[in-house]
Amino acid sequence: MEKYLLSIDQGTTGTKVLLVNRHGRVVAESYQKHTQSYPQSGWVEHNPEEIWEKVLMGVADVMLKGRIEPEQVEAVGLANQGETVLFWDSVSGEPLYPAVVWSCRRSDQIAERWKADGEWAKKVAEKTGLLIDPYFSATKIRWMMEEVPLVREKIRQRQAFCSTLDSWLIWQMTGGASYVTDASTAARTLLFAHRQGNWDEEILRYLEIEEDWLPQIRSTVGSFSRTNPDQFCGIQAPILVNQVDQPAALYGHLCIEPGMSKCTYGTGCFAYMNVGNEPPATNESGLLTTLVWKRGAQQTYALDGAIYAAGSAVEWGKEQLGLYKDIEELQRWSEQWYEQLHKGEAPTNLLFIPALNGIGTPYWNSEARGVFLGLSQHTDRPLMAKAILEGIAHRVADVFVTMEQAVGQKISVLRVDGGLTQNPYLMQFQADLLGVPVEVPQSHETTAMGIAFLLGEECGWWSVKDLEARMKVGRRYEPTLDESVRKKLRARWNKAVHLLLQVSEG
Incomplete structure (x- = not known):
């Protein structure tokens, strides 16, 4: 049987x-x-x-x-x-x-x-x-x-x-x-x-x-x-595994060595970097240190960054603002923007900070609220939709830049999962902002597969080496943005976030 x-x-x-x-x-x-x-x-x-x-x-x-x-x-x-x-x-x-x-x-x-x-x-x-x-x-x-x-x-x-x-x-x-x-x-x-x-x-x-x-x-x-x-x-x-969904996704990506990182793009974005068996000193970085799994007596930790609004911001753009009729329309626009990026066309000057319900890592300000900056008479629905996607990518970049500074090591690749990873413009812009490849796995069910991986190991059905040999990348996005342009975009974003924080505290 x-x-x-x-x-x-x-x-x-x-x-x-x-x-x-x-x-x-x-x-x-x-x-x-x-x-x-x-x-x-x-x-x-x-x-x-x-x-x-x-x-x-x-x-x-x-x-x-x-x-x-x-x-x-x-x-x-x-x-x-x-x-x-x-x-x-x-x-x-x-x-x-x-x-x-x-x-x-x-x-x-x-x-x-x-x-x-x-x-x-x-x-x-x-x-x-x-x-x-x-x-x-x-x-x-x-x-x-x-x-x-x-x-x-x-x-x-x-x-x-x-x-x-x-x-x-x-x-x-x-x-x-x-x-x-x-x-x-x-x-x-x-x-x-x-x-x-x-x-x-x-x-x-x-x-x-x-x-x-x-x-x-x-x-x-x-x-x-x-x-x-x-x-x-x-x-x-027997119930042999119980785990928080984000650490399960980290395991589902087989990010099992220190420095390996993943980001889940769901209702919010959840960024994790494996830091091994000892929790690091993060001081005043605004980063969280969380235990991601315990196997026997050995505990494994990760740096954890939370972005409250991602998929919820995309949904808000559709339902409350009416920027696109449905996700299919946004996807069609995104395919066009993706092609334009590859032809060297710059991202929009319009900024959107997706702080619809406060802003998380590394700022931790529950009073901050979302804002568009750079609206003009030429701003239309597609531009605002594009700014929402770019804002999500900037917030993820905020988190990983802070993590890199905390551990003194740059990530070499970002493994991603979640519904928004099907959006090519968001993934390409993410790779451009971080300056590293972004990998979308062939399997879309990273969290549930992380649980299955651990179950199978516990039952003696496979080893980590077996899993690594089977792991397949569905799509890989290489960074294409000129470094000087990337720095300029990030500097402008940082100014906008600090302005928002000043307003929310005033």
Whole structure:
């Protein structure tokens, strides 16, 4: 009886499920989109029960498409959203409030108060590798503790669990048998002492979060218990991998040596540079250091940069501004701009800074908002659309230039994934701004395949050498821009960003 790996990528906008055979080939896949809720400006929520339903639908769909029986699933792995967090009833498993999504800014004021309190900003950076920001789980947890009556009631009754989405999903998959997370996910909460590998008592005490509410922390690869067939489509198999989606994508690109880098172009952009087994001193660079996977006793770290708006900025250009009828129209324009770049035509003088919901790495200003600079009577819809793509590329360049300065080493190639990598102008302009090749892999499902890679290694199906031999590049973009032009573009961009920061602080 042939066996298969079940890889689940539970992401911000939906859940991708892959069924992978012993040769590393995807034999069936499914994507299930879930609802995004925006109850107020800057707020983002998900319904955990809808997400669980979509996970089950995706699993059932790949089993049907692959024509397999539940007992043919050898092992299960999960990629998760990271910082997205919820409170839930520790007895029934019912959510007490919607999951507060990583991009939600509702806890801004809590973060600002915490940052302003003595030496806490410095202390948190040293303990966690992160900065105090609403992006991470801790301030979202504190907000729910203060603002949600049912959460307060269940805390009083000592019947509250609080976790990132992965722990709740694993609890569901195992029929309530396992309440766990992995080190890479714990590292995104702002509650995790990343060198020691445990929940930080001092931070928990300050925020009045009890460790009893939180899941047990495990290695990224290992045993997270077995799925319950009554709850999980008839499948009884070990859950062997749990990991945040961005580190999973880093592994999916096989960026497993220090200096290797990837960027995911999704709702936002997520830039990672592998820095090995010791967290570097990033000082005042505005970069984050995050644990990306733990295998046995060995921890691997990456520098992490977050750009809040990428795909969401492209969507905004279509829905709110009406710059293009659909993504197909933007793609047609992009093919033309790509050809024009190769003929030596310069990028537009119009700048767009995609700070639609604050600006992340390395500036970390939650008050900043997006701006077009250089509008004239000749500005039309295509020019504004082009500026949005260029703004995304500039923000990614901001992050990688800062990383290069922090480690004293220039990246040699950037491996990329995500929906926007299908846009040729964006990818070519990215290569031009960074001055290095940009590689788009043949496989579009880098995150889910990262989970599958780790599962297969754990099951003894393949080695890293086997994976490297199979890795195929779909498209490679070489930098073509003259160095003097590149420097001029970047200098102008830097002036614009600093102007925006001055305005937002004033």
